[in-house]
Amino acid sequence: MKRFRICFTALCFFLMYFVSFSQTRKQLERKRSNLKKEIKQVNSLLIETKKKKNNALDDLKDLTHKISIRERLIKTITLETTILSKEIQNNQKEIQKNNDELTKLKLDYQKMVVKTYKSKSLQSKTMFLLSSKNFYQAYKRVKYMQQYNDFRKKQGNDILLKTKIIEQLNDSLLNRKKAKDRLITEEKTQNKAVEKDKKNQEKLVSSIKKQERRYKSQLLKKQKEEKRIAARIDRLIRDAIAKANKAKGAKKSSKFTLNAAEKALKASFEQNKGNLPWPVPGIITRKYGVQPHPTFPGININSTGLHIAAKGNADAKSIFNGKVMSIQSHTDGKKSVYVRHGNYISVYNSLEKIYVKKGDPIKTGDKLGKIFTDKITGKTKLSFILYKNTTRLNPQEWIQ
Incomplete structure (x- = not known):
């Protein structure tokens, strides 16, 4: 019984040991699967998008993004392979150990069989019992034979x-x-793909350097336009706060004065931090905050929110319950929708068609408008900004 318990315990330990390994490996498997999906998205939403005119700077940014994902994928595969190698090594050791134990068990069993055979040839079980001096000894001998069996x-x-x-x-x-x-x-397949992408990357870098002045000029012009739009958005939010507070007879403030229902909505919004849905399925092509330009040293990009590449004809959807605070049109023909959630405001920029109007109540997932698709590049991108009163927040910390 003791030996059986030891064997059973060894089996349980073995299973627990490899379960802990497999849990880590399953996490890596999931990560590997997600990265492969992300590469497919980059290909479908950015790389393979039909274009009427190429822009080397955009192409380089997209290709660099794809390379970085693929390199993360290779690291994940390498780590997964390392864990598997350790599992295999431990597995082989465990097999050797168990084979040694099995050999010993079989040898012990063989010895007992031989001993039993010899004892049977010397005297039968009946004679063994009949030769007992008294009933107690006979009982003990019966118990002994039972234990032996x-x-x-x-x-x-x-x-x-x-x-x-x-x-x-x-x-x-x-x-x-x-x-x-x-x-x-x-x-090996992913390494070959990275090598191919890096060769294309070098060609694009060479092409950009030949026209560096023109591309820098375009970039600075675009940044200037983005700053102007950001300033308009900030001003609209300040005016909306002032107007809302004035309507309630509250004092001037840079923050919304909230009633009971708005406080409840604010609290609910905050409780869902990190679990809010994406405003559109896709991939993030530009993160929030100040970041160095990937091609031109010394030039920084200040992103007020997230830039999300999506499929053509995609709709922007509200990330939470709220009310349409404002709709804004820009000089380039694009539009923005502002949805208020208590004292939080989600802004959906770069829309070409609007489905809602000011004052409309909104539920999570409601369609707000069709995202603009650039006719030249063929790309569909949403600019998504999040505010708490007049303070910009990092949307990536709030969405799933």
């Missing part, structure tokens, strides 16, 4: 259990070796 049965069970463990270990080892081979093949 039980022990033999336990030895047989131990051998079966140990054999089962070895079979499971061998199956596990085979599966892990196959998985490792698949990962090695995938890593």
Whole structure:
């Protein structure tokens, strides 16, 4: 019984040990799967988008983004392969250990069988019992024979259990070796793809350097326009706060004066931080905040929100319950929708068609407008900004 418990405990330990390994590996598998999906999105939304005119600067940014994702994928595959190698090594050690234990169990069992055979040839069980001096001794001898038989049965069970463990270990080892081979093949494929992308990247960099002055001029002009739009948005929000507070008879403030319902909405919005839905499915092509330009040293990009590339004809959707605070039109023909959630405001820029009007109550996921698709580049991108009163927030910290 004791030996059986030891074998059973060993099996449980083995399973727990490899479960902990497999949990880490499953996390890496999920990450690998997500990165591969992200590469597909970059290809479909950015790289393979039909264009009437190429822009080397945009192409370089998209290709660099794709390379960075693929490099993260390669690192994930390498880490997953390393864990598999450790699992295989530990698996092999466990097989050797169990084989040694099985050999010893079989040897012990063999010795007992021989001993039983010899004892049977010397005297039968009946004679063994009849030769007892008294009833108590006969009882003890019966108990002894029962324990002896039980022990033999336990030895047989131990051998079966140990054999089962070895079979499971061998199956596990085979599966892990196959998985490792698949990962090695995938890593080679991804490395080749990165090499190809980097060659294209070098060509684009060379092309941009030849016309650096023109591209820098375009970039600075675009940044100036973005600053002007950002200033208009800030001013509109300040005016909206002042107007809302005045209507309630509140004092002048840079923050919304909230009633009970608005306070409840604010609290609910805050409770959902990190779990709010995306305003549109896609990939983030520009993050929030100040960041160095990937091509031109010394030039920084100040992003007021997130730039999300989406499929053509995609709609921007509200990230939470609220009310349409304002609709704004820009000189380039694009429009913006402002949705207020208590003292939070979500702004959906770069829309070409609006589905709502000022004052409309909004539910999470409601369609607000169709996102503008650039006729030259063929790309569809939403600029998404988030405010708390007049303070800009990083939207990436709030969405899922």
